[in-house]
Amino acid sequence: MNKRIKPILLVWVALGISLNFIGGNLALVLRLPVYLDTIGTILVGSLLGPIGGLVTGSLSGLLTGITTDLFSLYYLPVQMVIGLLSGLLLKSGHPLSKQNIWWITLLVSLPGTICATLITFCLFHGITSSGSSIFVQLLTGFGFNQGWAIFSVQLLTDYIDRFIAIMLVFFLQKTSIK
Template sequence: MTTGKKFTTIKQCMVALGIVLNILGAFLALNLRLPIYLDSIGTVLTGALLGPVYGVATGVLGSLISGITFDIYSLYYAPVQILTGLMAGLLFQTKWLKGRWLPLGSFVLSLPTSMASAAITAVIFGGITSSGSSYLVILMNNLGMNLTLSCFIVQVLTDYGDKLVAVLLVTAALKVLTPEMKGRIRGGGHGAL
């Protein structure tokens, strides 16, 4: 999807913006105890604009900074951000995240991340993390459902909601950008936006 091979100032700024969006979203979701995470909006944005490599870099760096500053759990979920950046970068190059395909494409985006998140949550944390979705895992587990299955079901539901929100926000942002702005961001261009 990228037309320029160099890591230009504009691309650096887009990655930085993506990291900030991830951190702010994660901080908001964590403090409001939302059942979705909001930590991948920037990852999806840079993946959509610059491709999977930039999406992966944005996601991993956002997880590292969030983990060091306010949510240690973020560090453990860096593999999920890798999958998100990779999938978003690839799926935005297809019809899957456009028009009537968007809800299904968001599910395709969320499925591998859900499996990775569920495994991390169940195996490393015993189903309990800093996320608001942990309340749902505890409830299902107390109702007699297996912990791993509880984690997987909750992750599928919450990851789908999270990725759908991220894709909808990114799609809205991309519609605002002119083709010239997108070209300058993707190709690096000269001068300011």
């Protein structure tokens, strides 16, 4: 058995890290309520499987955390969960369809949402570098429980964020030559 890593695999992981870095920083600078930092993780997970997604998410979280957004380091477990799940659910051999994309997005999003909610609540008390923190503060100001406000905002923004990434994978699948 050949244990060498093929160069094309490294290219895909590097592309995924680049997509995550650019998307995440774009969302950070524009204070968007979505994150755009998992597009590459989901793409690589769909192409290379769970380990490829995990490696891409972990390395992009490290890169972003040490260069532009320290908060990314704390959310590494979220990237890892999304990488694993996107690899398991999107590399299963079943192409995405308009009927199943909503459910797959939910299955990829929900565990990451729970993880991110715990991190945001326990470590940062609802205030992070993301544009979605504004909505958490608004809900808290209107009297909502902080944990519930964080989870609600995280659920909505994570779903939209993952839906964007999975739709990109869907369109790439549709346009690629097999």
